[in-house]
Amino acid sequence: MSPRVRKSPLARALQRAATSMTRHAFHAGAKAAGKAVARTVDAMAAPYRPPPGAGDWIAGQAIGPAGLRRFFLFRPAGVRDDERRPLLVMLHGCGQTAASFARSTRMNRLAARERFLVLYPEQDRTANPQGCWNWYDTRNYHADAEAATLMAAIDQACLLYPVDRDAVAVAGLSAGASMAGLLAVAHPQRFRALAMHAGVPPGHAHSAAGALAAMHGRRLPAAEFARAGTHALAPDGGPGNWPPLLVVHGRDDLVVSPRNARAAAAQWAGALGAVPGEARLVQRGARRAMTVTDFRRGRQLCVRLCEVDGLGHAWSGGQAGEAFSDASGPDASRLIWRFVAAQLPGAEGVRRRARA
Numbered sequence: 506m507s508p509r510v511r512k513s514p515l516a517r518a519l520q521r522a523a524t525s526m527t528r529h530a531f532h533a534g535a536k537a538a539g540k541a542v543a544r545t546v547d548a549m550a551a552p553y554r555p556p557p558g559a560g561d562w563i564a565g566q567a568i569g570p571a572g573l574r575r576f577f578l579f580r581p582a583g584v585r586d587d588e589r590r591p592l593l594v595m596l597h598g599c600g601q602t603a604a605s606f607a608r609s610t611r612m613n614r615l616a617a618r619e620r621f622l623v624l625y626p627e628q629d630r631t632a633n634p635q636g637c638w639n640w641y642d643t644r645n646y647h648a649d650a651e652a653a654t655l656m657a658a659i660d661q662a663c664l665l666y667p668v669d670r671d672a673v674a675v676a677g678l679s680a681g682a683s684m685a686g687l688l689a690v691a692h693p694q695r696f697r698a699l700a701m702h703a704g705v706p707p708g709h710a711h712s713a714a715g716a717l718a719a720m721h722g723r724r725l726p727a728a729e730f731a732r733a734g735t736h737a738l739a740p741d742g743g744p745g746n747w748p749p750l751l752v753v754h755g756r757d758d759l760v761v762s763p764r765n766a767r768a769a770a771a772q773w774a775g776a777l778g779a780v781p782g783e784a785r786l787v788q789r790g791a792r793r794a795m796t797v798t799d800f801r802r803g804r805q806l807c808v809r810l811c812e813v814d815g816l817g818h819a820w821s822g823g824q825a826g827e828a829f830s831d832a833s834g835p836d837a838s839r840l841i842w843r844f845v846a847a848q849l850p851g852a853e854g855v856r857r858r859a860r861a
Contacts, residue, residue, distance in 0.1 A: 554604055555604060556579075556604055556607040556608040556613055557608075557613070557614075558579060558581075558607075558613030558614060558616070558617055559581065559582045559617045560579055560580050560581040560582045560584075560613065560616070560617055561578075561579070561580045561582075562577055562578075562579060562604075563577065563578045563579075563580060563666075564576075564577055565577070565578065565658075565661065565662075565665075567626075567654060567655075567657045567658035567660075567661050568654070568657065569650070569653050569654025569655070569656070569657035569658075570649075570650035570653045570654060571632065571647070571650040571651040571653070571654040572629070572632070572654065573629070574626055574627065574628070574629060574654050574655070574658060575603070575626075575627045575629070576603065576624060576625060576626040576627060576658045576661075576662070577603045577604065577607075577624075577625045577627070578622060578623070578624050578625070578662055578666060579607065579612075579613045579616055579622065579623040579625070580622055580666060580667075581616055581617040581620050581621075581622070582617065583620075584620060584622070584667060585667065586667055587667070588667045589667055589668065589669035589672075590620055590621050590622055590667055590668065590669060590672075591621040591622070591668075591669055591672035591673070591674070591845070591846075591849055592621065592622045592623070592624060592659075592662060592663070592668045592669070592672065592673045592674075593612070593616070593621055593622070593623050593624070593673075593674050593675075593676060593841075593842070593845060594623075594624045594626070594655075594659060594673065594674070594675040594676070594685070594688075595607070595610065595612060595623055595624065595625050595676055595677065595681075596626060596638060596655075596675070596676070596677030596678070596680075596681030596682070596684050596685050597625070597627070597628070597636070597677070597678065597681050598637070598677070598678040598679030598680050598681050598682075598703075598829055599633075599635045599636055599637040599679060599680050600635060600636055600828065600829070601636060601678075601828065601829065602627055602636070603625035603626065603627040604625075605827065605828065606625060606678070606681075607623070607625055608824055608827055609820050609823045609824050609827040609828070609829060609830040610678075610820055610823055610824075610830075610837070610838050611823070611824055611838060612838045612842075615838050615839065615842055619842060619846075621842075622662070622666060622667070622668060624658065624659065624662045626655055626658050632651070637679075637680040638651060638677075638680045638681055638683070638684035639651050639684075640680055640683035640684040640686075640687050640705070640707075640710075640716075641683070641705075641710040641711065641712065641713065641715060641716035641719070642711075642712065642713070643687075643710075643711045644711040644712055648684075648687060649691075651684070652684065652687050652688055652691055655684070655688060656688070656692060656695070659673065659695070669850075671697070671850055672697060672849045672850060673695060673696055673697060674696055674697050674698040674699070674700070674748075674845040674848070675688055675689060675696050675698075675699055675700075676699070676700035676701075676702070676841050676845075677700075677701065677702065677704060678702045678703060678704070678820055678829065679702070679703050679704060679760070679761060679818065679829070680704070681704070682700075682701035682702050682703060682704025682705075683701075683704040683705045683706075683707070685699060685700070685701060685704070686699065686701055686704060686705075686706055686707040686769070687707045689707075689747060689748055689750075690707045690708070690744075690747060693746045693747045693748055694746065696748045697748055697749075697845065697848040697849055698748050698749050698750075698751065698844060698845045698848040699747075699748050699749070699750050699751070700750075700751040700752075700753070700840075700841040700844060700845070701750065701751070701752050701753070701766075701769055702752075702753045702754070702820060702821070702837055702841075703753070703754050703755065703758055703760070703761050703766075703818055703819075704761065704765065704769070705719045705720060705761060705765050705769075706765060706768050706769035706772050706773075708772075709765075709768070719765065720760065720761045720762065720765070721762055722762030722763075722764035722765065744775075744776030744777070745776060745777065745778070747773060747776050747777060748848070749777075749806060749807050749808065749809075749844070749848055750769065750770070750773040750807070750808045750809075751808075751809045751811070751840065751841060751844040752766045752769050752770050752808070752809070752810045752811065753766075753811045753813065753821055753837050753840060753841075754766030754811070754812055754813070754816075755812075755813050755815070755816025755817050755818065755819065755821065755831075755834070756812055756813060756814055756815065756816065757815055757816060757817045758816065758817055758818045759817060759818065760817075760818035761818060763812065766810060766812060767810065770798070770800060770808050770810040773800070773807065773808045774800040774807060774808050777800075777802055777807040777808070778802050778807075779800035779801055779802045779805075779807035779808055780800060780801065780802075781798050781799070781800050782798065782799045782800070782801060783798075784796050784797065784798045785797050785798075787835070788835075789835060791833075792822065792833060792834060792835050792836075793813050793814050793815050793816055793821070793831075793833055793834045793835060794813075794814045795811045795812060795813040795814065795834075795835050796811070796812045796814075797809065797810070797811050798810045798812075806847070809844060811835070811840060813834050813835060815833075816831055816834045817831065819831040819834070820834075820837055821834030821835055821836070821837040821840075822834045822835050822836035822837050822838065822839070823837070823838075
């Protein structure tokens with residue numbers, strides 16, 4: 506048997522110190538790793554976290570030709586089941602969720618004050634990895650199937666919640682704006698108003714390649730667009746029945762060319778027989794200025810075009826710190842509600858509240 510080696514007191518002290526340091530380092534590393542995991546989980550959950558608002562954030566699902574789609578409905582506090590309130594359908598853009606779009610636009614805060622309901626359908630990532638609505642794929646009927654599925658979600662909201670079916674409007678950002686336009690053209694009798702924020706007008710693309718060209722401002726000529734089947738997109742009636750349109754677009758948008766805003770306004774004005782008035786410059790406080798052009802048929806406002814100076818591809822006047830949101834622009838949510846309110850039954854009373 507080999508002789509046992511006795512360690513000196515100094516060696517034993519050094520060994521104990523090394524063991525303690527190793528143990529502390531392990532625990533510190535585990536704690537740091539735990540915090541990193543918690544931050545990662547929190548960041549992944551953030552886009553799906555319910556937005557703030559004095560009301561209910563209700564989850565639901567609708568099934569249609571494109572499959573199943575989730576939606577969330579905001580119902581302001583105090584709205585009774587026996588009431589019939591306006592419904593605004595909000596379609597998010599690429600890279601967004603229903604909840605992140607609600608936070609960015611802060612539409613729920615406005616809805617709580619004005620007592621209207623807001624429906625937020627959500628794109629399934631299996632249908633589009635970037636979360637974009639497939640507004641352009643009319644050639645393969647994917648866009649039509651998705652539009653029909655969104656209509657199923659709207660029908661379900663109207664059936665289950667206190668919605669006034671004669672007071673439904675649709676709005677969207679980017680791909681959501683393009684899909685909103687497709688819905689309004691395909692089902693014009695179902696919507697009192699349409700608001701497109703940084704979108705491509707319907708009929709200007711029929712494939713992914715066409716969508717990129719349209720986003721860059723290279724759109725179909727008017728004659729070819731007419732041959733592409735404007736009327737085919739509108740089973741509920743021709744272009745003359747399209748709902749009034751509000752267009753909001755940033756002049757510095759590098760993702761969707763501002764030419765699309767002017768194209769949408771011209772397309773709607775031509776369909777509704779409206780003519781443009783004199784453009785006016787509007788600025789509130791320190792917010793970005795915008796040029797507003799109204800298109801009217803007689804005294805009826807058919808199209809309002811708002812071109813915002815210095816705004817990129819973002820929701821104008823949105824929540825600071827949210828993706829695709831620019832807090833320094835004019836408040837697009839307020840612009841949309843005011844425009845929608847003017848088209849609703851009993852609009853005069855609604856307009857007075859919207860101006861307050």
